[in-house]
Amino acid sequence: MPHVPAPHVLVVYTDDEPGVLTRVASLIRRRGFNIHSLTVGPTERTGLSRMTIVVDSDAPTVRQAVAHLRKLVNVLEVQQLGEGPMVVRDLVLVRVTAGPKVRSEVLQLAQVFRATVVDIAEDSLVIECTGSLDKIDALVDAMRPFGILELGRTGAVAMARGTRIPSATRAPLPLRTGSGPEAMSV
Amino acid sequence: MSQTGAQLIWESLLREGVDTVFGYPGGAILPTYDAMVGYPIRHVLVRHEQSAVHMADGYARASGRVGVVVATSGPGATNLVTGLATAMLDSTPLVAITGQVGSALLGTDAFQEVDITGITIPVTKHNYLVTRAEDIVPALREAFAVARSGRPGPVLVDITKDAQQGRARLDWEAALPHRHLRHLPPPLDPAALAQALDLIRHARRPIILAGHGVQLAGARAEVLALAERSDIPFALTLLGLGAVPATHPLSLGMMGMHGESWVNRAIQEADLLLAFGMRFDDRVTGKLKEYAPHAKKLHIDIDASELNKNVPVDVAIAGDLLEVLRALLPGVPVADRSGWLDTIREWRGDSAVRDIKNLPDDGHLYAAHVMHDLWCLTKGEAVVVTDVGQHQMWEAQYYKHDGERSLITSGGAGTMGFALPAAIGAKIARPEAEVWVVAGDGGFQMTFAELMTAVQEGVKVNIAVINNGYLGMVRQWQALFYEGRYAATPILSPDFVKLAEAFGIPGQRVETRVEVAAAVARAREAKGAALIEFKVEQEDSVYPMVPAGAALHEMIRRPSALAETGSDPV
Numbered sequence A: 001m002p003h004v005p006a007p008h009v010l011v012v013y014t015d016d017e018p019g020v021l022t023r024v025a026s027l028i029r030r031r032g033f034n035i036h037s038l039t040v041g042p043t044e045r046t047g048l049s050r051m052t053i054v055v056d057s058d059a060p061t062v063r064q065a066v067a068h069l070r071k072l073v074n075v076l077e078v079q080q081l082g083e084g085p086m087v088v089r090d091l092v093l094v095r096v097t098a099g100p101k102v103r104s105e106v107l108q109l110a111q112v113f114r115a116t117v118v119d120i121a122e123d124s125l126v127i128e129c130t131g132s133l134d135k136i137d138a139l140v141d142a143m144r145p146f147g148i149l150e151l152g153r154t155g156a157v158a159m160a161r162g163t164r165i166p167s168a169t170r171a172p173l174p175l176r177t178g179s180g181p182e183a184m185s186v
Numbered sequence B: 001m002s003q004t005g006a007q008l009i010w011e012s013l014l015r016e017g018v019d020t021v022f023g024y025p026g027g028a029i030l031p032t033y034d035a036m037v038g039y040p041i042r043h044v045l046v047r048h049e050q051s052a053v054h055m056a057d058g059y060a061r062a063s064g065r066v067g068v069v070v071a072t073s074g075p076g077a078t079n080l081v082t083g084l085a086t087a088m089l090d091s092t093p094l095v096a097i098t099g100q101v102g103s104a105l106l107g108t109d110a111f112q113e114v115d116i117t118g119i120t121i122p123v124t125k126h127n128y129l130v131t132r133a134e135d136i137v138p139a140l141r142e143a144f145a146v147a148r149s150g151r152p153g154p155v156l157v158d159i160t161k162d163a164q165q166g167r168a169r170l171d172w173e174a175a176l177p178h179r180h181l182r183h184l185p186p187p188l189d190p191a192a193l194a195q196a197l198d199l200i201r202h203a204r205r206p207i208i209l210a211g212h213g214v215q216l217a218g219a220r221a222e223v224l225a226l227a228e229r230s231d232i233p234f235a236l237t238l239l240g241l242g243a244v245p246a247t248h249p250l251s252l253g254m255m256g257m258h259g260e261s262w263v264n265r266a267i268q269e270a271d272l273l274l275a276f277g278m279r280f281d282d283r284v285t286g287k288l289k290e291y292a293p294h295a296k297k298l299h300i301d302i303d304a305s306e307l308n309k310n311v312p313v314d315v316a317i318a319g320d321l322l323e324v325l326r327a328l329l330p331g332v333p334v335a336d337r338s339g340w341l342d343t344i345r346e347w348r349g350d351s352a353v354r355d356i357k358n359l360p361d362d363g364h365l366y367a368a369h370v371m372h373d374l375w376c377l378t379k380g381e382a383v384v385v386t387d388v389g390q391h392q393m394w395e396a397q398y399y400k401h402d403g404e405r406s407l408i409t410s411g412g413a414g415t416m417g418f419a420l421p422a423a424i425g426a427k428i429a430r431p432e433a434e435v436w437v438v439a440g441d442g443g444f445q446m447t448f449a450e451l452m453t454a455v456q457e458g459v460k461v462n463i464a465v466i467n468n469g470y471l472g473m474v475r476q477w478q479a480l481f482y483e484g485r486y487a488a489t490p491i492l493s494p495d496f497v498k499l500a501e502a503f504g505i506p507g508q509r510v511e512t513r514v515e516v517a518a519a520v521a522r523a524r525e526a527k528g529a530a531l532i533e534f535k536v537e538q539e540d541s542v543y544p545m546v547p548a549g550a551a552l553h554e555m556i557r558r559p560s561a562l563a564e565t566g567s568d569p570v
C-alpha cells in the first residue's frame, strides 16, 4: 500500500458546475502532479462543491499545485491541510473469502478494526470500515491472507480540526449554476 | 422586450467596447451572423480560423484591448486551437465565440459537433458551454472580465444554436461578473517589500530582467524610474522588447538563447536579478542548475504560479507590477554603479567587432542587414510583427524597439504563420501606425492566404519575406547539432512577386543591400499592402547562440569568419 505523507492534503472549494472536475483533473494531469486520491461531493450550500485531494509529491510541487488550482475560475478556495491538526477519513468496502472454517476469525479481526459486516454470502463477507488512511491500510493488510476478492475505497475526505471556517462557505456564488444538460457534467 | 440570443451576443460585444471581430461563418453560428447586420461592429472575414485568432491576438497586443473571434462549430472551432494556445502562452486577452450544435444534439456526434470546451481547457484561461439564451450575457460579460483580469489570456464561449435562436431579456446589470475577482493577488506584504529593498540595497552588480508583464502592467515609467534611480542596467526577454526603450543608456538588449553575449554574461555575473513580469522560460535561462549562480533573486509577477516555478528565488512577490513598483520606488536607494556598467561595456565592446552589422557590404545580402536597414529607414517607429525562425531572432537583435507594443511576436508558442494575420489585426487596431510583417519563406507560406483578407479589408501592411530557401532555424540546428543533415528543411517558394500581383498588391524582389532602401520606400508609399521578397544568404545562422540545455555563458559566439564565407562554419 502506498504510504501517503500526511501533510499534503488539499481541500478545494469549487462551483458546483458541469466540467469543474474535468478542469481540475486536466490541470493535475498536465502539470504532472501525482495524486493519491481525489474525492468530490456537495456541501451544505447549494452551488458549492468540496474536493479533497491527497497529493503524493514534495512540498515545492504541492505549492505549485495549489498556485495553479487557485487560478481556476471555478475554484473559490484552496486550503492546504497539514499546517494544523486535521481529520482524514477513508471508507473501504472489501469482499473477503470467508468459508465456514475461517469465518469467525475474519469477523473477529473486523471487530478489532470496528468494521461492520454489510453482506454475507456463502463463501465470502463484505466488510465496511471507515478510518484514517493508515487504519484502512492496516485492515486491508489484515484481510489479505484470507483472500481479497474485491476492494473499493472512496479516497480521503479531510477537514481541519478547530474553528477555522473556510471563507468559501460565505463567498458569493454564481446566480445560477451552469446551464444545459446537467447530466453531461464532469 | 426580449431579444434573440444572437442579438444578445452583439449587444454584449457593444457594451464591452468591441469595434472589430475576426471571424468565419458556418451553420452553427449562422443565427449570430444573421443578427450582426445593423450593429456598428466591423467584421473581418478571414481565410482560415487560425488566422482569425492571430488577428485578434495582434489586435489585442497592439492596442491592449480584448480581441474577439467568431467561428462556427466543428472544424471551425478546432481551427482555433493553435491560435488560442499561442495567445495563452503569451498572455493575450481574447474572447472566442463559437457556434455549437443544438443542445438536444450535444453528445450525439451530430454533424459538425466537436467538444470544443473539452478540447480547449488547457489552452484557455476558462471556457463556457452556453445552452440557453438567458445565459449568454452573463457568460460573455464574465468572459471579458476573465480575459482582461490578472494575467490576461484567451477565453472561449461555445454557444449552442438553440441558445442563439432562443429569446431572453437583456439585463446587463444583473450580469455583473464577480468570479474573476476570486483570484486577484493578495494585498502587498510590507515584509516582502522590505526584503526586496534590502536586496537592492546590498547589491553591487544588480540587473533588471524585464518581460512582457512590464508591458501588460503598463509599468514602463516605473521600471525606468527604478533603473535610473539606482543605476541598474536592464535586459529584456523577447516579449519584453519595447516594454522599455532599447536605446536607453541602461538597456542591455535581449537575454537568453540568442541574446548578445554581454547580456548573458552580465546575468551570469550578477549578484542580484530583479525579475519583473517575466517567467524564467527555458529560452532565457539555459541550464537551470548553472543559471545566475552568484545572484540573489527578486521575482515580481501577477501570476503566483510562476513564482518559484523554474528558478527558486529569495523574494517572491505576487502582484500587479505597477502597484508593487510604486510601493517599492520611494525606498529604492540612489546609487552610482559605473564600475559594474563599465565592466559590461567592456564585454560589449569585445562582441561588437564580430557583429555582422559592423562589417562592410561584401555583396551578400544578410537578413541582419535587412533588419538593421529597416530599423534605420523606419526610424525605429514601426510596429513590427514577426513570424518564427531565424528572421524573428535577427529582427529582435537588429530592430531596436523603443516604443511600447512595437514588437508583436509569438514567443511562448513560437507559432509559424502568426505574422501576417497578427499584423493585419495590429493595423486594424492602430490604423495610424506603420506596420511591418517580417516573415520567413516557410512561415509566410503557412498563412499567406490572408493577403486576400488584407486586400478585401483595405489593410495596409508592409511585408518583408526573408527568403533563405530553408526552414532556416531548423536548418541551423541541423548544421550545429545533426552534422549538417538537412532533412526536410530545404523549401521551395512560389515567385513571391507574382504571388503578390495575383493578390493585387505590388511585389518587389531585393537581392543586394544597395536595393534595400529604395524597395522599402516604394513599399511604404504603396497605398495598400505591399510585399518585398528579400533573397538573403541561404546558410546564414543566428549568433550568438546558447545551445538548448547549455548554461547561459556557454554561448556559441559569432564566428569572425562569417562575413567572408556567408555560411556556417560546419
Ligand SMILES: Cc1ncc(C[n+]2csc(CCOP(=O)(O)OP(=O)(O)O)c2C)c(N)n1
Pocket: B387, B388, B389, B390, B391, B392, B414, B415, B416, B417, B439, B440, B441, B442, B443, B444, B466, B468, B470, B471, B472, B473, B474
Ligand atoms: C507551426 C510550426 N511548425 C513548426 C515549427 C518549427 N520551426 C521553428 S522555426 C522553423 C523554420 C522557419 O522557417 P522560415 O519560416 O523559413 O524562417 P527562417 O528560420 O528561415 O527565417 C520551424 C519549422 C514552428 N515553430 N511552428
Ligand SMILES: [Mg+2]
Pocket: B389, B440, B441, B442, B466, B467, B468, B469, B470, B471, B472
Ligand atoms: Mg526560411
